[in-house]
Amino acid sequence: MGDYILKVKNLNFFYGSKQVLFNINMNMASNRITALIGPSGCGKTTFLRCFNRMHDLYKGNRYEGEILYKEKDILKMNDNIELRSKIGMVFQSPTPFPMSIFDNVAYGLKLKGIKNRTEVKDRVEAALQGAALWQEVKDRLSAPAGGLSGGQQQRLVIARALAVEPDILLFDEPTSALDPIATAKIEELMIELKKITTIIVVTHNMQQAARVSDYTAFFYLGELIETDKTEDFFTRPKNKQTEDYIRGKFG
Amino acid sequence: MNNRKKRELIGKLFLSLSVFTAFLGIFWLLFILSDLIIKGASAINWSLFSKNFVPPGLSGGGMKAAFIGQLIIVSIAVIIGIPFGLLGGTFIAEYGRNSKIAKLISIFADLMTSIPSIVVGTFVYAVMVKPMGHFSALAGAVALAVIMIPVMLKTTENMLKLVPWSLREAAFALGTPYYKVIFQIVYKNAMTGLLTGTILSVARIAGETAPLLFTSLNNSFLSFNINQPMASLTVTIYRYAMGPYDNWHQMAWAASFVITLFVLLTTITGRLIIKWRYKK
Numbered sequence: 001m002g003d004y005i006l007k008v009k010n011l012n013f014f015y016g017s018k019q020v021l022f023n024i025n026m027n028m029a030s031n032r033i034t035a036l037i038g039p040s041g042c043g044k045t046t047f048l049r050c051f052n053r054m055h056d057l058y059k060g061n062r063y064e065g066e067i068l069y070k071e072k073d074i075l076k077m078n079d080n081i082e083l084r085s086k087i088g089m090v091f092q093s094p095t096p097f098p099m100s101i102f103d104n105v106a107y108g109l110k111l112k113g114i115k116n117r118t119e120v121k122d123r124v125e126a127a128l129q130g131a132a133l134w135q136e137v138k139d140r141l142s143a144p145a146g147g148l149s150g151g152q153q154q155r156l157v158i159a160r161a162l163a164v165e166p167d168i169l170l171f172d173e174p175t176s177a178l179d180p181i182a183t184a185k186i187e188e189l190m191i192e193l194k195k196i197t198t199i200i201v202v203t204h205n206m207q208q209a210a211r212v213s214d215y216t217a218f219f220y221l222g223e224l225i226e227t228d229k230t231e232d233f234f235t236r237p238k239n240k241q242t243e244d245y246i247r248g249k250f251g
Numbered sequence: 252m253n254n255r256k257k258r259e260l261i262g263k264l265f266l267s268l269s270v271f272t273a274f275l276g277i278f279w280l281l282f283i284l285s286d287l288i289i290k291g292a293s294a295i296n297w298s299l300f301s302k303n304f305v306p307p308g309l310s311g312g313g314m315k316a317a318f319i320g321q322l323i324i325v326s327i328a329v330i331i332g333i334p335f336g337l338l339g340g341t342f343i344a345e346y347g348r349n350s351k352i353a354k355l356i357s358i359f360a361d362l363m364t365s366i367p368s369i370v371v372g373t374f375v376y377a378v379m380v381k382p383m384g385h386f387s388a389l390a391g392a393v394a395l396a397v398i399m400i401p402v403m404l405k406t407t408e409n410m411l412k413l414v415p416w417s418l419r420e421a422a423f424a425l426g427t428p429y430y431k432v433i434f435q436i437v438y439k440n441a442m443t444g445l446l447t448g449t450i451l452s453v454a455r456i457a458g459e460t461a462p463l464l465f466t467s468l469n470n471s472f473l474s475f476n477i478n479q480p481m482a483s484l485t486v487t488i489y490r491y492a493m494g495p496y497d498n499w500h501q502m503a504w505a506a507s508f509v510i511t512l513f514v515l516l517t518t519i520t521g522r523l524i525i526k527w528r529y530k531k
Contacts, residue, residue, distance in 0.1 A: 057423055059349075081426030088424065095421035098440040108425045157421065164425070 005030040005167060005198050006051065011065035013046060013055070020046050022222045024065075028168075028215075033190060033199040035213035035230065037206060039250065042219040044202045048170050051200065052087045053080060069168075085112060088161030089170040093177040094153030096145035101137050104145045104156055108164040123163050130196070131159035132189050151182025155189065162193075169193065171201040175208065187212050206246060210234050218242045284511070291508025294501040299509075304471050304482075310498055314487055314506055316473040321457075321484035321510075323477065324388050324467055328395035328456055333449060335396070336403020343404070344411035345433055357408060363401035371397050372462035380466055388474075388481035391467025395456040402455055406448030410441040443524075450521035454514045460485040484510055 006028035013021035021043050028034050036044040046055075051074065055061040067074040069087070077083050085108060097104050105124040114120060124141075128134040133155040137148070145156055154174060161169055171190070175183040190199055190212050203209050209216050210230060217227035218241075226239045237243040244250055298313045305312030339356065347353030375394040380386055414437050422432040438445065468480040469490065484506055491503035 052424060054420065054424065057420070081428075084424055084426035089421075091417050091421055091424075093415075093417060095415075095418050097418070097422065097436050098442075099435075107422075107427075111425060111427055111431075160425070 003030045004028060005070065006200075007066075007068040009066040009068065011047075011050065011063070011067060013043075013050060013064070014062040016060040020222050021050075024224045026217060026224055026227055028198060028200060030198050031194050031196075032214040033194060033201060033212055034215040034217060035209035036200065036202045036217050036219060037204075037209050037245075038219035038225075039245070040204075043222040044217075044219045045172055046222075047219065048172055048200060048202050050074075051168065051170055052084050052089055053077075054089070056080070081111060085164040086166055087168045087170065088164065088166040089172065090154070090157050090161055090174050092173045094150055094157055096148065096153045096156055099145065100142045101145050101148070101156060102141040105159045105163050107160060112164060123165075124159075127159040127163035128156075130162045130193070131155045132185065132192070133159055149182070151178050151185060154178060154182070154186060158186075158189065158193075162197075166197060168198045168200065171199060171203075173202055173204060176204060183208075206234075218245060220245070287504070287508050287511055290504040291511075292505075294505035295508065296505075299502060299505050303473055307494070307496060307499075312502075314482075314484070314502060316470060316482040317484045317487040317506065318509075319473065319475075320388065320467070320470065320481040323475070324391045324395065324463070324481060324483055325453070325457055327389065327392035327477065328399055329453060331392065331396035332399030332403055332452065332456075336400045336448075336452065337407050337445070339400065339404040340407025340411065341433060343408045345429070345437070357405070360401040360404045360408075364405060367461075368398055368459050369461035369464075372465040375462065376465035386466060386468035386480040388467045388477040388479065391463045391481065391483065392477070394462035394466045395459060398459065398462060399452045399456050402452040403448055406451065407445060410444030410448060411437055413444065414440045446524060447521055450517050454517055457514055457517075458485060458510060460489050464489075 004027040008024050008026045008028075011021055011024040012019060024047065036048060038044045049055055050063060050067060051069075053074065055063070063075045065075070074083065074087075097107060099107075102124055105127050106120050109120050109123055114123075125134065125138075128137060133152060136152060137143075137156075145153065148156060154177075158169075158174075174190075175186050178186065187208065190201065193199060201209075201213065213230045215227060216230045216233040218225045218233075218239075220241055226233070226237060226242045228238070233242070234246060237246060298311065300313060300315060300318060302311065302313035303315050304317075339360075343353045343357050347356075371394050375390050375397065379390040379393060383390070418436060418440060419432050422436045423429075427436075463483050463486050467483055467486070469486050470480045470482040474481050488503045488506050488510070491499040491506070494500070
């Protein structure tokens with residue numbers, strides 16, 4: 001431990017003239033799960049989307065400060081393909097592309113210019129294994145991805161992100177569209193994935209944060225209120241606002 | 252109790268009314284179709300397609316020139332219209348999503364779809380036929396394309412906007428450049444809708460007569476020169492149906508039947524493709 005893959009320094013973020021993140025300082029430990037919690041509109045998703053520069057898609061967004069990924073400032077990088085293959089993202093509702101299961105997982109590889117068929121095939125299989133989906137789909141890799149169940153689709157999306165061997169996976173409320181059984185599978189998978197990646201997960205569900213994460217960070221009104229080891233965070237919150245939030249007094 | 256009876260009565264009344272109006276709509280469609288089939292199908296024979304026009308009053312002859320002309324004019328219109336409509340719609344729904352100019356274009360396209368087609372005909376007459384000094388198949392195709400573009404553009408816009416934004420973000424999150432997102436993800440996702448749009452816009456122009464009257468005009472002879480007037484099916488039907496000869500009327504019926512069949516078949520093909528895609 002003691003190894004931080006991400007270091008956020010004095011991060012401010014603006015949507016146009018509206019500031020939504022205020023002076024965030026936080027480190028993310030390698031091969032751990034960090035959960036970001038807080039009421040709607042607190043900036044946790046905005047914060048998550050800074051790490052793969054998703055905000056670049058929209059005009060008028062502005063970052064200030066530094067996000068060091070392996071000591072390199074993400075906010076100064078200019079190769080989004082490279083950055084986004086190292087820092088993958090999984091969204092709220094499953095987003096399978098309109099193509100076969102195989103092509104979905106191979107998509108990121110093709111994007112990186114990997115054309116060798118055996119290599120693509122091997123990495124697709126490895127990614128599907130990694131996402132605990134291989135057993136369920138190995139006989140129908142050429143079937144359209146849209147035919148999978150919601151939970152399977154979400155694992156497919158995780159496989160798609162895994163195929164390019166990312167260091168970090170960003171999860172944006174990955175289970176909010178899933179039933180409890182599918183949710184449990186994804187949570188199990190996240191814990192399994194710690195071996196190979198670092199995970200940052202935004203969740204509305206405090207129990208989920210408590211179940212899966214090693215570290216929890218509480219956001220409120222665009223500020224990082226408190227961050228600690230999950231166990232301590234939920235049992236001995238240091239901040240009054242944190243305590244009120246986890247006791248369900250607001251939010 | 253009383254209230255319940257009242258509700259049931261109103262319910263039944265509304266149901267029967269909607270069933271009645273639905274049948275009324277279908278009735279006219281079936282009426283037109285059956286009339287077409289009875290009068291048109293019986294008049295169809297091979298010479299309609301294989302022989303050319305004969306001078307008025309003579310029997311025999313066919314509409315070969317009109318069929319070929321129609322095919323050429325519509326094809327050129329499609330070649331011009333589809334890319335413009337598709338790319339225009341793509342601009343509105345994707346690149347120009349939040350810009351004022353895209354909204355403006357979208358509103359104008361809406362207005363354009365309701366412009367009477369004869370106005371388009373006269374417009375193309377003014378900007379193409381007049382300066383060039385003669386009628387031409389190309390002008391006809393341009394007129395049809397002008398009608399087609401807004402239809403295609405609006406359908407494209409609507410279909411692309413139906414593709415959830417999260418899907419694009421998911422592709423961006425893998426580092427995909429925007430043009431690849433559009434071609435590989437968005438178009439593919441909207442494929443069935445785009446196909447329907449294409450078919451609808453082809454069907455929309457395939458039966459147009461007014462825009463061709465001022466542009467491609469007509470030709471009594473088979474012609475492949477798009478710089479010259481060219482016969483088209485719709486204008487020929489118009490001319491033959493108005494003509495004084497019985498065999499002209501016969502041929503007009505037959506041609507109407509064929510063109511209706513064409514529109515019907517394209518639509519059905521489109522639907523089948525959609526079904527097949529969803530099954531797969």
